[in-house]
Amino acid sequence: MTMDNNTRYNAGASVMEELFSEEVRTGMQEIKHISPDLWDMIVSFGFGDLYARKTLSLSQREIITLTSLITQGAFDQLRVHLQAALNVGLSKEEIIELIIHCTGYVGFPKAVQAMGIAGEIFKEN
Structure with a gap:
C-alpha cells in the first residue's frame, strides 16, 4: 500500500x-x-x-544506519545518527561494540575515526 x-x-x-x-x-x-x-x-x-x-525498531534501523555511514565514511551524518541512536535507546557500550565490529569490514582508519566521533558525542551527553 x-x-x-x-x-x-x-x-x-x-x-x-x-x-x-x-x-x-x-x-x-x-x-x-x-x-x-x-x-x-x-x-x-x-x-x-x-x-x-x-x-524493525528505530534502534535496529539506527544500527543499520550507523554501520552504513561508517562503511561509506560519511562522518558528518554519522555524528547526527550517533545522537539519534542514543535517543532511541542504544547504549554507549552497544555503539562501541558496533564500531569495533565494523573494523573487520571497513578497516582501522574508518573505525578509528568513527570511534573518535562517538567519543565526542558521548562527552556531549
Missing part, C-alpha cells in the same frame, strides 16, 4: 522528531532552503518510507 506524499511527509517528520533534537532538525532544514525538492525526498522517502516502516 502506498501513501500519498502528505502522509509520507508527515510520517517522516514524526520519525525525525523521535530521532533528532529540535536543534539538529533545525540544522538539517538548511537543505530545505537550498533545495526544497531534496528536503521533501529526505523527509518523505528517507524517513517516511524507510524509517516509519513497522518491522
Whole structure:
C-alpha cells in the first residue's frame, strides 16, 4: 500500500522528531532552503518510507544506519545518527561494540575515526 506524499511527509517528520533534537532538525532544514525538492525526498522517502516502516525498531534501523555511514565514511551524518541512536535507546557500550565490529569490514582508519566521533558525542551527553 502506498501513501500519498502528505502522509509520507508527515510520517517522516514524526520519525525525525523521535530521532533528532529540535536543534539538529533545525540544522538539517538548511537543505530545505537550498533545495526544497531534496528536503521533501529526505523527509518523505528517507524517513517516511524507510524509517516509519513497522518491522524493525528505530534502534535496529539506527544500527543499520550507523554501520552504513561508517562503511561509506560519511562522518558528518554519522555524528547526527550517533545522537539519534542514543535517543532511541542504544547504549554507549552497544555503539562501541558496533564500531569495533565494523573494523573487520571497513578497516582501522574508518573505525578509528568513527570511534573518535562517538567519543565526542558521548562527552556531549
